[in-house]
Amino acid sequence: MKKDFTGIVGVVLVGVILLTFSGTVYSFIRGAKTPVSAVRTAAVMDDGAHARVLAIDPGHGGEDGGAVAADGTKESDIDLLIAEDIDALCLLFGIPSVMTRNADESLADRFPDDTAGGRKARDLRGRLRVAEESDAALLLSIHANKFPDPSVHGIHVFYSPNGDDSLAAAGIAQEYVNEKLQPENRKESKKADSSIYLLNRAKMPAILAECGFISNGDELAALKTPGYRASVACVLFAAAAEYLSRKG
Ligand SMILES: [Zn+2]
Numbered sequence: 720m721k722k723d724f725t726g727i728v729g730v731v732l733v734g735v736i737l738l739t740f741s742g743t744v745y746s747f748i749r750g751a752k753t754p755v756s757a758v759r760t761a762a763v764m765d766d767g768a769h770a771r772v773l774a775i776d777p778g779h780g781g782e783d784g785g786a787v788a789a790d791g792t793k794e795s796d797i798d799l800l801i802a803e804d805i806d807a808l809c810l811l812f813g814i815p816s817v818m819t820r821n822a823d824e825s826l827a828d829r830f831p832d833d834t835a836g837g838r839k840a841r842d843l844r845g846r847l848r849v850a851e852e853s854d855a856a857l858l859l860s861i862h863a864n865k866f867p868d869p870s871v872h873g874i875h876v877f878y879s880p881n882g883d884d885s886l887a888a889a890g891i892a893q894e895y896v897n898e899k900l901q902p903e904n905r906k907e908s909k910k911a912d913s914s915i916y917l918l919n920r921a922k923m924p925a926i927l928a929e930c931g932f933i934s935n936g937d938e939l940a941a942l943k944t945p946g947y948r949a950s951v952a953c954v955l956f957a958a959a960a961e962y963l964s965r966k967g
Contacts, residue, residue, distance in 0.1 A: 771814075771815070771856035771857070771963045771966065771967055772815045772816065772817060772853050772854060772855045772856055773805075773809055773814055773815070773816045773817075773855065773856070773857050773859060773959050773963065774816070774817050774818075774819065774849065774850035774853055774855035774857070774858045774859065774923075775802045775805050775806050775809075775816055775817070775818050775819070775859050775861065776802070776818075776819040776820075776846050776849075776850070776858060776859065776860040776861065776917065777795070777798040777799040777801070777802035777803075777818065777819065777820055777861050778794065778795065778798040778860060778861055778862040778863075779793075779794060779795035779798060779862075780795045780798075780799065780820050780822070780823050780824050780825055780826075780842075781795075781823060781824045781825030781827070781842075782825060782838070783795065783825060783839065783842070784796075785798065785862065785863070786863060786864065786865035786933055786934075787865075787933075788865070788933040788934065788939050789934075790939070792933060792939060792942075792943065794862065794863045794865070794933060795823065796823065797863050797930070797933070797942050797943075797948070798861045798862055798863060798930075799820070799821075799822075799823065800945075800948050801861050801930055801948050801951055801952050801955075802818060802861045802952075803818075803821075804948060804949050804951075804952030804953075804956075805859070805861070805952045805955055805956045805959075806818050808952060808953065808956040809956065812956075812960070814959075814960060814963065817849060817850070817853040817855065819845070819846040819849045819850065820846075825838060825842045826841070826842045826843075826845030826846055826849070827839075827841040827842045827845065828841070829845045829848075829849075830844075830845055830848060833845070833848075843916045843917060843920075846860075846917060847917060847920055847921060850921070850923065850925075851922070851923070855923050856923065856924065856963060856966065857888055857923065857924050857925070857926070857959055857962060857963060858917070858921055858923055858924070858925035858926070859925075859926055859927075859928065859955065859959055860917055860918070860925070860926070860927040860928070861927075861928055861930060861955075862927060862928065862929050862930065863929060863930050863931055863932070863933050863942065864929040864930075864931065864932045864933070864934075865932060865933055865934045866932055866934050867934070868934075869934050869935055869936065870935065871932055871934070871935060872931065872932050872935040872937065872938045873901055873903075873904045873906055873931065873932070873938075874893075874896045874900070874901060874904065874906070874928060874929065874930055874931055874951065875893070875906045875908075875909065875928075875929045876889045876892045876893040876896065876906075876908045876909075876926055876927070876928050876929075877889065877908065877909050877910070877911045877915060877918060877926065877927045877928075877929070878890075878908055878909070878910060878911060878918065878925070878926050878927075879911060879918040879919065879921050879924070879925040879926070880910050880911060880918070880919065881918075881921060881922065881924070881925065882924070884924035884966070885918075885921075885924045885925055885926060886908070886910075887924075887962065887965075888924050888926050888958070888959070888962040889908035889909075889926040890908050891958045891961050891962050892908070892926060892928060892954075892955060892958035892959070892962075893906060893907060893908040894958075895954045895955075895957055895958040895961070896928075896954055896955075896958075899954050899957075900950060900951065900954045908926075911927065915927060924962075928955055930942065930951050930955075931951075
């Protein structure tokens with residue numbers, strides 16, 4: 720059954736308020752989470768079908784900080800904080816979710832049976848494996864961008880070339896970003912090129928959100944505030960929920 724769009728936005732606004740103003744509630748929610756090592760299994764719905772799982776992938780981590788801003792801010796830290804907010808919203812609103820990482824760590828050593836290649840290759844394969852083993856209906860990877868021209872800014876959503884579902888999910892996410900968060904943003908969702916391993920190897924619908932440019936002073940300053948990160952998380956969460964409800 721299709722969920723009412725305004726209803727989703729309404730509950731998401733409640734989530735923004737909770738996440739922005741109540742560190743206690745947020746800490747409680749985070750503390751209630753199952754560690755990623757014990758992947759949560761999908762909830763069983765009334766009709767016996769499995770609820771659709773959202774796999775949330777905070778980019779980089781551990782020895783791989785991703786892009787680094789002029790002030791030393793690591794992309795991997797911002798990625799994790801936004802992903803945690805999305806994960807908390809999933810818990811609040813009853814969408815089964817799994818995080819590929821919950822800490823500043825590489826996934827290179829997560830699966831001892833996978834020893835081929837270097838740490839980066841094992842890390843990326845580990846992320847896919849977490850998503851596959853949770854039978855995710857959508858993989859949402861969270862990143863932040865960097866560019867030599869400091870004026871470049873704005874959230875940009877990429878999609879896996881693996882089919883129409885990835886295209887649809889990214890379209891919803893970019894539309895939500897442009898309509899609800901960044902009215903000046905004219906970006907359109909873009910097919911991932913071969914350099915984005917996760918989107919090119921994923922079999923399930925998969926998208927990647929570059930949540931802003933840490934090379935842009937204003938966007939970096941915003942991304943360092945809990946309120947703005949929560950806003951980004953809410954928009955991406957709402958888009959994911961909308962996609963999952965359309966497919967459900
Ligand atoms: Zn990245």
